[in-house]
Amino acid sequence: MLSKKTKYGLKALAYLGVQNDKKPIQIAEIAEQENISQKFLESILLSLRKSGFLGSKKGKGGGYYLLKTPTEILMTDVMRVLEGPISMVPCVSLNFYEKCDDCPDEAACSVHKLMLMVRDANLSVYRNTTLADIIQ
């Protein structure tokens, strides 16, 4: 299941992505428009800022804005930050590889084989999809 964090994060990015100008948008506005708890959204936007997707401005007239254009924002990167590893098991992860402690032989493991295929299928979606592709 997709976590609410990821869902809300994606919705917020999409909301910022459809704005034509680069004027900062307030958390409160996004939260209200997208039916998200404001405080929860606050922490999500914070992590999106820390990972380089968003810029922010404090004080009156402040808010968040995209640092790149939607066509430059890859779902691979967004998903890794919001949802974590794309692989369903660490032993097939490109960025978070870890050997299974219970599995003596990766090459012979049926779970490994299946999860490799699943990982590749997911990666091909996320790598070929940008924020621009999912807004409008």
Next chain:
Amino acid sequence: MLSKKTKYGLKALAYLGVQNDKKPIQIAEIAEQENISQKFLESILLSLRKSGFLGSKKGKGGGYYLLKTPTEILMTDVMRVLEGPISMVPCVSLNFYEKCDDCPDEAACSVHKLMLMVRDANLSVYRNTTLADIIQ
């Protein structure tokens, strides 16, 4: 992340799949060979039996065995029983569809759009993979 339940269930199915004869295999043997807690595996095999993948035999010489040949066991079905819905959000699920309560317009939802692509990618893997494909 893939649950241990699914991981163990797949390993057990694979273990039963490589047996050439149809002789029942005991939980204890699978648990030992695959490094799985026996009691936990017991409950997993029980659910695989109740969903029609396995047959069982009680008493001495008893155990579990596949009810179909590995080429007939689709990953779509296995994953749905062990891991639950293949979709990451209910609003794109074929078998467990549910409308999002916070989302006014599915067609315009960016999360919906992305998750549709992800669902299709995963389905195409699971639908085209049988137990036979992941053993050996």
Next chain:
DNA sequence: TAATACCCTACTTGTTTAGTAGGATAACAA
């Protein structure tokens, strides 16, 4: 009739999720 091995329910423990609470800090405007 004793041993074997599955059958079934209920409980426990640890982790994660989805928030809440409450204040600190920076920027702008009067």
Next chain:
DNA sequence: TTGTTATCCTACTAAACAAGTAGGGTATTA
């Protein structure tokens, strides 16, 4: 300079879920 706005940051919490454990009951076979 002072009040207001809005982000920044830490810590806490309730509920759900995962991953087992415990302890028997029941059917089959020798």
